[in-house]
Amino acid sequence: MDSGTENNQIEEPESKKQKLSNSDEKTRKTFEGAKVVSILNNKTTQKCLFLHGKFEDDKEKDAVFILERKPFDTKTEALQELLSDKTKLTSDLKNDIYSTFSALPSVQNDIKATIIYPASEKHLRKYRKQDIFVVKETKEDYNMITKPYVEQQFVDKIFNIQWVYNILDHKAEMERIIFEDQNEETGFVLLPDMKWDTKDADSFYAIALPRKRGLKSLRDLDESHVEMLKNMRSKSLAVIADKFGIKQDRLRMYFHYQPSFYHLHVHINHIELDLPGTGALRAHLLDDVIENLLMQGDYYQRKTVSMTLQDSDKLLAAFRAKENNVSDV
Amino acid sequence: MDSGTENNQIEEPESKKQKLSNSDEKTRKTFEGAKVVSILNNKTTQKCLFLHGKFEDDKEKDAVFILERKPFDTKTEALQELLSDKTKLTSDLKNDIYSTFSALPSVQNDIKATIIYPASEKHLRKYRKQDIFVVKETKEDYNMITKPYVEQQFVDKIFNIQWVYNILDHKAEMERIIFEDQNEETGFVLLPDMKWDTKDADSFYAIALPRKRGLKSLRDLDESHVEMLKNMRSKSLAVIADKFGIKQDRLRMYFHYQPSFYHLHVHINHIELDLPGTGALRAHLLDDVIENLLMQGDYYQRKTVSMTLQDSDKLLAAFRAKENNVSDV
Numbered sequence: 001m002d003s004g005t006e007n008n009q010i011e012e013p014e015s016k017k018q019k020l021s022n023s024d025e026k027t028r029k030t031f032e033g034a035k036v037v038s039i040l041n042n043k044t045t046q047k048c049l050f051l052h053g054k055f056e057d058d059k060e061k062d063a064v065f066i067l068e069r070k071p072f073d074t075k076t077e078a079l080q081e082l083l084s085d086k087t088k089l090t091s092d093l094k095n096d097i098y099s100t101f102s103a104l105p106s107v108q109n110d111i112k113a114t115i116i117y118p119a120s121e122k123h124l125r126k127y128r129k130q131d132i133f134v135v136k137e138t139k140e141d142y143n144m145i146t147k148p149y150v151e152q153q154f155v156d157k158i159f160n161i162q163w164v165y166n167i168l169d170h171k172a173e174m175e176r177i178i179f180e181d182q183n184e185e186t187g188f189v190l191l192p193d194m195k196w197d198t199k200d201a202d203s204f205y206a207i208a209l210p211r212k213r214g215l216k217s218l219r220d221l222d223e224s225h226v227e228m229l230k231n232m233r234s235k236s237l238a239v240i241a242d243k244f245g246i247k248q249d250r251l252r253m254y255f256h257y258q259p260s261f262y263h264l265h266v267h268i269n270h271i272e273l274d275l276p277g278t279g280a281l282r283a284h285l286l287d288d289v290i291e292n293l294l295m296q297g298d299y300y301q302r303k304t305v306s307m308t309l310q311d312s313d314k315l316l317a318a319f320r321a322k323e324n325n326v327s328d329v
Numbered sequence: 330m331d332s333g334t335e336n337n338q339i340e341e342p343e344s345k346k347q348k349l350s351n352s353d354e355k356t357r358k359t360f361e362g363a364k365v366v367s368i369l370n371n372k373t374t375q376k377c378l379f380l381h382g383k384f385e386d387d388k389e390k391d392a393v394f395i396l397e398r399k400p401f402d403t404k405t406e407a408l409q410e411l412l413s414d415k416t417k418l419t420s421d422l423k424n425d426i427y428s429t430f431s432a433l434p435s436v437q438n439d440i441k442a443t444i445i446y447p448a449s450e451k452h453l454r455k456y457r458k459q460d461i462f463v464v465k466e467t468k469e470d471y472n473m474i475t476k477p478y479v480e481q482q483f484v485d486k487i488f489n490i491q492w493v494y495n496i497l498d499h500k501a502e503m504e505r506i507i508f509e510d511q512n513e514e515t516g517f518v519l520l521p522d523m524k525w526d527t528k529d530a531d532s533f534y535a536i537a538l539p540r541k542r543g544l545k546s547l548r549d550l551d552e553s554h555v556e557m558l559k560n561m562r563s564k565s566l567a568v569i570a571d572k573f574g575i576k577q578d579r580l581r582m583y584f585h586y587q588p589s590f591y592h593l594h595v596h597i598n599h600i601e602l603d604l605p606g607t608g609a610l611r612a613h614l615l616d617d618v619i620e621n622l623l624m625q626g627d628y629y630q631r632k633t634v635s636m637t638l639q640d641s642d643k644l645l646a647a648f649r650a651k652e653n654n655v656s657d658v
Contacts, residue, residue: 027423028430032414036405044400045603047376053412065412067432069398071373076365083382083394085361089442094356101357103396103442113418113432132600133578136616249462254609271461271610271637274374280583280612281600287465287635295631296624306616308600 028115033057034065041129050127061118064127068112081107130310134281135319138304142219149318150216150262164263167191168211178206179239186228187211190236193267201244203273204251208232208266215264218255218284219305223297229290236268246270252278253286257305258315281308357444362386363394370458379456390447393456397441410436459639463610464648467633471548478647479545479591493592496520497540507535508568515557516540519565522596530573532602533580537561537595544593547584547613548634552626558619565597575599581607582615586634587644610637 033056040050047069054063072082086106093100116123137146153159166172167189181187188210192198196205210228215221221229237248253268256277266286269275277283292299309316362385369379376398383392401411415435422429445452466475482488495501496518510516517539521527525534539557544550550558566577582597585606595615598604606612621628638645 027420028418028428030414030418031412031416031432034412036408036412039403039408042401042403045375047398047400049401049403051408051412067401067411069376069401071376072371072378072396072398074368074371074378079365079368079380082396083360083363083365083380085359087360087442089357089359091356097445097447099357099444099446101442101444102439103360104439109438110431110433113416113430115428115430116426117428118426134580134600135578249464250460251463252610271463278609279607280609280614281581281607283609285609285635287633291633295628299624302624304616304620306614 031065031113034063037062040064040124040127050129052124052128055117062120062124064114064116064119064123066112066114066116066127068114070108070110070112073108078108125312130312132308132310133316134306135309135316136304136306137319139302141319141322142305145318145322146219146258146315149315154262159262161261161263164209164261165213167209178243179235181231181235182211183231184211186231188228188232188235190239190268193269201246202270204240204244204246205267205269205273205275206236206240208236208268210264213263216262217259217264218257218289218300220264221289221293221300223293226290226293229286229293232266233286233290236266240268252283254278254283255286255289256282257284257307258309281306360394360442363392366391369393369453369456379458381453381457384446387447391449391453392444392446393448393452395441395443395445395456397443399437399439399441402437407437454641459641461637461639462645463635464638464645465633465635466648468631470648470651471634474647474651475548475587475644478644483591488591490590490592493538493590494542496538507572508564510560510564511540512560513540515560517557517561517564519568519597522598530575531599533569533573533575534596534598534602534604535565535569537565537597539593542592545591546588546593547586547618547629549593550618550622550629552622555619555622558615558622561595562615562619565595569597581612583607583612584615584618585611586613586636587638610635 035054035056037052037054040052042049049065049067051065051067052062053065054061073079082105088104089101090103091099091101150159163172167174167177173191176191177189178192179190188208190206190208193205193207196203210232212228215225233253236253237251240246240251241248250271251268252271252273253266255264255266259265267277267283289300292303296302309319364383364385366381366383369381371378378394378396380394380396381391382394383390402408411434417433418430419432420428420430479488492501496503496506502520505520506518507521508519517537519535519537522534522536525532539561541557544554562582565582566580569575569580570577579600580597581600582595584593584595588594596606596612618629621632625631638648
């Protein structure tokens with residue numbers, strides 16, 4: 001999941017949606033009784049660890065522990081306390097003006113811990129590291145595998161984009177709309193992504209949803225949509241500069257392929273935001289899409305599109321079942 | 330900098346290249362006497378903080394302090410000690426099966442600290458956060474701004490790729506070569522990137538350098554280079570599968586634009602590696618480049634290429650000087 005707005009499509013346990021409840025369970029003061037079963041994932045760059053565990057008093061039930069180091073507190077006093085004689089240093093290396101140490105500060109040592117208990121198999125699956133694979137989707141693969149797969153998911157109501165139609169029809173989230181162009185052919189709705197708090201302009205993140213229905217992804221785009229795409233680009237940039245003071249040279253505008261929901265949408269976010277869905281194997285810049293369509297009207301019907309799919313992704317299973325994705329180079 | 334191999338081009342203070350020296354200075358046991366001057370950068374996702382500081386005993390000199398939280402130690406005993414009654418929890422939120430805490434562990438609290446002292450203005454500049462800007466380089470911009478800029482840098486010997494020719498001519502790094510195809514038109518040298526320890530296949534990172542000279546970047550590629558690119562792709566994939574057991578569906582192959590040195594080169598790395606240079610605004614997939622050239626022979630001479638440039642980048646200054654990069658949308 002890259003976008004909160006898109007979460008609507010993803011199953012969440014009902015319980016998460018409940019209001020804060022008074023639990024019978026006493027609030028834990030320590031991890032007493034916790035036992036590590038296995039490491040689900042270890043994101044070393046982010047310093048975040050996902051553990052499968054149990055509690056001694058009920059070994060039938062599972063728990064998920066998420067431990068994450070906190071960013072440094074940069075308040076002046078906190079910083080100066082960190083950089084003081086209270087921080088013990090053990091030298092690792094000294095080379096001229098460069099020295100490295102293992103440092104043990106007396107402050108700023110707390111981490112963020114999340115416990116999910118009791119956790120279902122679904123939770124364990126959600127947090128367990130998934131291998132990812134690069135898949136090259138040729139035009140034939142799209143027509144033979146991806147398109148039928150997506151359509152079947154709609155038939156089976158596994159993909160449901162009613163929430164998008166609710167936004168377009170003003171049945172939901174109307175108060176969140178940043179800007180709207182009501183033209184049925186070229187119009188769109190611009191609204192904040194769920195991940196954005198709508199306060200801090202430096203973490204600006206919005207989604208532009210075309211009013212036009214039936215466009216599932218960039219695979220459906222041809223030269224007839226250039227006017228719509230240009231309209232979405234220019235009006236979004238103008239309103240974002242006007243309302244939030246962010247110029248176009250500080251914004252990224254792109255499609256995901258595969259998208260996480262199949263109503264075409266443009267991600268617009270601040271260039272300084274460090275987001276996982278902005279890699280070359282997932283993000284297709286709006287500017288490039290427009291220019292490719294102008295160069296070659298059926299570019300996205302002809303193009304082999306490379307993408308990554310997770311091990312557990314049913315689309316990957318569909319590719320593997322056809323066994324035609326092992327295209328020779 | 331994304332690639333160690335590319336470091337050859339970047340100026341490093343001579344001192345860094347010296348062997349480990351015995352310093353007169355006593356090894357520090359704490360940060361005693363350190364004073365925070367300012368925050369140079371705060372990478373919250375990576376939990377890494379860059380500070381400009383001074384030491385009380387010599388306020389004329391500057392210091393750079395780099396503080397980084399360590400990844401969790403996942404050895405079984407270390408994990409179990411973390412998940413024990415020795416870790417104090419303060420409840421932040423409780424909602425049904427979900428609880429979040431601020432946790433203070435008694436172990437695994439050390440961080441990695443680097444001190445550069447005395448630090449030059451160059452060091453401060455290196456670590457100070459740079460704003461980045463999205464620049465759309467049209468074909469005219471390339472011909473009028475980028476190409477003359479790059480050529481002038483070669484004339485002024487600011488860009489120097491002698492080290493690449495030393496590799497191609499077997500005058501340097503010969504023992505590091507993974508594979509070589511000596512054809513002068515389609516051949517190339519494959520060698521590990523400096524960042525790769527050449528041991529752990531999961532962090533595989535290599536660079537493929539064509540033998541053909543004069544290709545500065547993907548802007549110079551046309552249909553006449555497709556054979557070379559396909560050759561680099563197929564032979565690299567074959568040798569990587571053979572020597573390192575990594576299949577093509579676990580690899581990313583791409584060019585950077587702008588590159589950090591101007592002899593064409595392909596980055597090849599393991600898909601699980603979390604690398605900054607793989608974003609859609611920098612990385613151009615080799616497969617896409619080949620296909621675009623097959624669709625349209627002069628694709629990369631015609632294409633507007635979006636890229637990010639840092640505030641301090643002289644190329645950005647060149648774009649701004651021409652004032653023609655504020656292209657209307």
